[in-house]
Amino acid sequence: MDPDRTSRLAMHLLHGWWIASCPDCGYEFACRRDQEAAERAGLRRRCPVCQPATEETPPTEDVA
Numbered sequence: 001m002d003p004d005r006t007s008r009l010a011m012h013l014l015h016g017w018w019i020a021s022c023p024d025c026g027y028e029f030a031c032r033r034d035q036e037a038a039e040r041a042g043l044r045r046r047c048p049v050c051q052p053a054t055e056e057t058p059p060t061e062d063v064a
């Protein structure tokens with residue numbers, strides 16, 4: 001297993017579900033039955049708390 005690959009994720013196994021979350025703030029990226037699936041899903045996402053988007057502004061439900 002490559003430690004670098006998962007350094008951006010904190011993986012937790014909770015009640016049979018793998019949860020990929022931000023290692024810094026705990027923001028939950030993904031929740032999957034399969035560890036690899038959770039990893040992949042988590043790696044595709046960016047923490048909106050630690051790394052807020054600057055150029056692209058995806059639609060959010062934030063109420064400014």
Ligand SMILES: [Zn+2]
Nearest residue numbers: 022025047050
């Ligand atoms: Zn974060």
